[in-house]
Amino acid sequence: MRGSGITRRHLFGMGAGAVAAAGLMPFAGSSAALAEDGGARRGPFPMAGYGDRHAYEMSLANALAFQNRMMDAYAAGATVRLVQSYSDQALGATAFTYDNAVSIHAWLVRGHDDDVQRAEVIGDGLIYAQANNFPFNDGRFAQGYFVNQAATDGSGAFITPAAFPFYFYTSTVGDQAWAGMALAQLYERTRKQKYLDAALKVANWIVTNAYNTLGAGGYSFGTNINQYNQSVPSPNGKSTEHNIDTYAFFEMLARLTNNGADNNGSPWRRLAAHALAFVLAMYNESGGYFYTGTLGDQVTINPNPIPEDVQTWSYLALLDNRYKQTIDWALAKLQTTDTAQAAHSSLTGSEKYTGMVFDTASLTTTAYDPNAVWLEGTAHTIAALVARAFAGGENVRARFADLATAIGFVKNMELAQAQLGAGQTVHGQTIPLGEGLVASTSVMDTGFGYTYGPSLHIGATGWYLIAAMGGNPFQLGYQSVRREGWERGDER
8 A cells, every 4th residue: 555645656745736459560570679789688579560660760769868868957977866757847856765666677677788877877876875874874765856966075976865845765675676676776787786675675675674574574664854954654554566576586585695694694585475465465366456554553455446557567566367358357447548538637728648548547537637747657558468468378469469558658658759758958058958858747636645747757657568578577587488497495
């Protein structure tokens, strides 16, 4: 459960004041298909050849240009920094930890030399933020940081605490796990020990501060910083999504450390299984979906609302075909089309986009557009459909159907990329129309006390890049393939 208050990646307070099956065979035969740098790329397969290949390639190039533009808004080259999450019109020069992790994944999925270099600079930014986090530098990350000026410690890093007026000091388990997964993937790609060391620090923080034995176990929501700059446990219930993230992160650490253990000697695989047990306890077998998590008592299941990301991320993380129908549940229950005729729509004229909403509450709102499309969530769904086409064990017809649905969503995202976000800026400079993707096509209610809106967003753009290139950030190396029998040991 995300609950009330600030949670990992979400844009708060936009409200009324916010910025206003084609040809198949979509995958190349080897991971070298997109490599233009001597075969250095080790990621998954690109979604090319699905129709207008030129449009697809230009869309990805423009999305990468947006990520690079946002990264270089205040500093360039090897200067340690993080990336501003949204255009200036949203939350100014705020860089959310989760969004930066997504950007790292997007660069690594493509994996060209320049991409890896950029991913390393942002990875170094996470390491700096971790080591200098205010008011605690105990391995955690804050929800967000400011990135428009250099730190006063002489380091030259463009990362400072996100103090007034936002105070993005909360540390949710989901944010920690996403930063950890990005650092783990950086270590897997570069073999630079500093990235694994930072990943292990935040992993130990999760275990120390969030390991929970109530009810179905798992890991609790995280910590808040009170008015006295003290770290206190979040009153929110346990989140299924956070535990999916933690499971995937700890599985990565188990592999990277050769079945190693945390600071107290508990094997990472056993700690991953602790998260997985909670996730599976949140499964509604008769409905074919996962609940959002628990209420604040850490035990009672929270039945509403039901979010999209829990359904698609569970498959991306588990690749377990006992739960592959959660993708179908999301498609059936959380898919919508936004038009100018929808109540409270931000669209005009003949604009029309089909994709996913945040959760079941998004579709019933009366204060915002109930048909607003969440573009990040649409990209989650693309990635899950592609993963199921590889790992789902379906017949050929079903695999082609999954790919056709994914391609349709890609085309909708290409269209939104080309048409939405005009006139928005970063560091006061206009962002060319057609580069990034907005968070949502209109202002969208999440059902958890905050909204998304049509501001250009590196989270939505990064997930689009990951999904359209066939990547899976929950799997080490990004490929959605089965790893039967790899050093599972006895801790599963």
